[in-house]
Amino acid sequence: MLKTGRIYVDNAGGSQIPQDVVNRIAETCLVQAIGVQEGKEAATKLLNATSLDGIVFEGSSTANMDVLMKRLEAEGEIGSGDEIIVMAGEHEGG
Known part of the structure; x- marks a missing residue:
């Protein structure tokens, strides 16, 4: 308390x-x-x-997502037309 x-x-x-x-x-x-x-x-x-x-x-959730997405894009794991689904709990919690 x-x-x-x-x-x-x-x-x-x-x-x-x-x-x-x-x-x-x-x-x-x-x-x-x-x-x-x-x-x-x-x-x-x-x-x-x-x-x-x-x-x-990383410093923030936004920075985490930015680093992750850039890395996935650079490695050819994600590209144009791909989608990332983020549930409300993850969005609000991070």
Whole structure:
């Protein structure tokens, strides 16, 4: 429960940061290196990926989709006339 008794909800680009996150950042000056590594390890387990190399983090969902689509296009995996179906849950959640 938040100390204020309120929950602030933002979209994926929001700036509300839970106190636990602030505390974790304060524990180390290497938050990016440590946080990303721990995040990749957790995502690897969650997604049953075969290696950490299969996990990529970007700055936003929009950036993720841009990188993914450019890569698929460059490798000939997607082209003109192909469609990507995104369900409302994925769109709103990311």
